[in-house]
Amino acid sequence: MSTERSAPDSDNNNGNALTALDDLLPRLGERLARTETRQINGRVRRIRGLLIHASIEGVSIGELCYLRDPVSGRRIAAEVIGFEEEDAVLSPIGELQGLSTRSEVIATGRAQGVAVGDSLLGRVISPLGEWLDTPPAPSSGSPQTAATLREVPVHAEPPPPLTRQLIEHPLALGVRAIDALNTVARGQRVGLFGEPGVGKSSLLSAIVKGSSAEVVVLGLVGERGREVRELLDVQLDAEARRRTVCVVSTSDRPAIERARAALVATSVAEYFRDQGRDVLLLVDSLTRFARAQREIGLAAGEPPTRRGYPPSLFAALPRLLERAGPGGASGGTITAIYTVLTEGDGTLDPVAEETRAILDGHIVLSADLARRDHFPAIDVLASRSRLMETVASDDHRRDAGKIRDLMARYRDVELLLQVGEYREGSDAATDEAIRKHAAINDFLRQSRDDHSDFTETLKRLREIAQ
Ligand SMILES: Nc1ncnc2c1ncn2[C@@H]1O[C@H](COP(=O)(O)OP(=O)(O)O)[C@@H](O)[C@H]1O
Numbered sequence: 001m002s003t004e005r006s007a008p009d010s011d012n013n014n015g016n017a018l019t020a021l022d023d024l025l026p027r028l029g030e031r032l033a034r035t036e037t038r039q040i041n042g043r044v045r046r047i048r049g050l051l052i053h054a055s056i057e058g059v060s061i062g063e064l065c066y067l068r069d070p071v072s073g074r075r076i077a078a079e080v081i082g083f084e085e086e087d088a089v090l091s092p093i094g095e096l097q098g099l100s101t102r103s104e105v106i107a108t109g110r111a112q113g114v115a116v117g118d119s120l121l122g123r124v125i126s127p128l129g130e131w132l133d134t135p136p137a138p139s140s141g142s143p144q145t146a147a148t149l150r151e152v153p154v155h156a157e158p159p160p161p162l163t164r165q166l167i168e169h170p171l172a173l174g175v176r177a178i179d180a181l182n183t184v185a186r187g188q189r190v191g192l193f194g195e196p197g198v199g200k201s202s203l204l205s206a207i208v209k210g211s212s213a214e215v216v217v218l219g220l221v222g223e224r225g226r227e228v229r230e231l232l233d234v235q236l237d238a239e240a241r242r243r244t245v246c247v248v249s250t251s252d253r254p255a256i257e258r259a260r261a262a263l264v265a266t267s268v269a270e271y272f273r274d275q276g277r278d279v280l281l282l283v284d285s286l287t288r289f290a291r292a293q294r295e296i297g298l299a300a301g302e303p304p305t306r307r308g309y310p311p312s313l314f315a316a317l318p319r320l321l322e323r324a325g326p327g328g329a330s331g332g333t334i335t336a337i338y339t340v341l342t343e344g345d346g347t348l349d350p351v352a353e354e355t356r357a358i359l360d361g362h363i364v365l366s367a368d369l370a371r372r373d374h375f376p377a378i379d380v381l382a383s384r385s386r387l388m389e390t391v392a393s394d395d396h397r398r399d400a401g402k403i404r405d406l407m408a409r410y411r412d413v414e415l416l417l418q419v420g421e422y423r424e425g426s427d428a429a430t431d432e433a434i435r436k437h438a439a440i441n442d443f444l445r446q447s448r449d450d451h452s453d454f455t456e457t458l459k460r461l462r463e464i465a466q
């Protein structure tokens with residue numbers, strides 16, 4: 001080896017070229033050492049349901065592999081989710097179509113990433129990073145776009161707690177019932193709870209249009225295709241679309257892809273936060289993320305616990321939610337709203353319970369209000385922003401406290417009023433609550449296209465409170 005290496009040095013005729021080569025070789029060697037070269041080729045052994053058992057060694061959980069059909073050359077991405085006896089168990093991230101026992105398994109040695117960049121604004125992508133809207137993906141063809149995209153991990157770590165900025169400022173969402181009475185802070189994480197059909201998705205689309213966030217990332221997890229289409233083409237206007245990145249995985253997609261939509265949306269939000277921007281991350285719905293995780297966990301052989309949810313879900317939920325929030329030195333924030341499906345009062349649902357405990361606030365939608373055509377159907381008194389105290393001005397807090405008090409008083413005597421049993425004059429504060437009831441309801445009701453400016457909202461709140 002060493003004699004071979006020294007031979008060119010002694011050759012003076014080709015001195016320049018060889019010196020250059022001598023320079024290059026160690027650098028190439030260095031590059032090679034850093035390049036992922038271990039293409040461990042295993043084989044698909046068995047396909048059971050949605051899971052693939054493969055004989056492949058040296059892979060780890062979370063690792064991205066490709067399954068390649070040697071005849072057609074078709075490639076499917078899959079993730080290692082467990083091991084059984086001698087086999088690695090993989091879950092495909094895309095469609096299973098074309099997979100056979102002929103398929104080869106190629107390990108990549110890394111977890112899946114997603115390409116992010118400013119050019120994502122206004123676009124709709126799949127959790128695999130494919131562009132779902134037209135014009136078609138320039139990522140593979142146009143050098144300009146390829147250069148502006150960079151890959152970030154799908155499972156990123158949250159910023160270290162002590163480096164995170166303090167939460168200090170409100171984020172206007174354009175919805176009076178929230179801005180005035182359940183103010184959301186920049187960097188806060190909120191759950192939007194409600195039964196099916198009470199207007200969760202509609203409220204999110206109103207927030208996309210009305211919020212003052214610089215960038216909105218919308219993660220649509222397991223929605224029906226029709227709903228996605230309606231949201232993007234009908235409910236959002238061009239201005240809202242321009243500052244929105246949408247990550248979509250509809251209900252017909254494989255579980256791992258649906259779960260990934262929430263993770264990828266978070267990765268995209270992290271990218272913009274790290275640019276110093278105030279990002280609003282909306283995930284619809286967290287329940288469907290949990291159900292997708294349940295499918296994956298049970299298929300991998302985990303034991304079912306509460307409502308069939310596997311233990312890994314209760315690790316995955318806080319890991320996902322903790323990634324939102326204020327960032328480090330960049331000064332950017334991710335304010336996040338996750339919709340959570342409830343049945344009845346939601347006390348039996350482990351996903352609702354768990355998220356309520358983790359998040360910094362909850363907005364509760366009421367089926368009763370929706371039935372009375374009161375939209376947005378926000379149950380103001382049942383909702384609570386744990387950070388409103390921190391970010392609202394003294395005047396704002398006082399006015400909001402007053403209105404909440406009037407609403408609570410009205411609720412207490414509502415039944416009596418209906419049966420004609422309440423006598424005016426028995427209590428001055430209750431009389432005021434009854435007198436102002438219509439004005440408060442007027443203030444709280446808002447059509448989807450009506451976005452209320454924050455200052456204007458506080459002005460109206462003051463007028464009613466005085
Ligand atoms: N602001 C609103 N104004 C009028 N109707 C609304 C409003 N929000 C929701 N709705 C009604 O409620 C229905 C269900 O809303 P949706 O957002 O799909 O509920 P969810 O996402 O909670 O299942 C809508 O089709 C619409 O008829």
Ligand SMILES: [Mg+2]
Pocket residue numbers: 200201202284
């Ligand atoms: Mg919905």
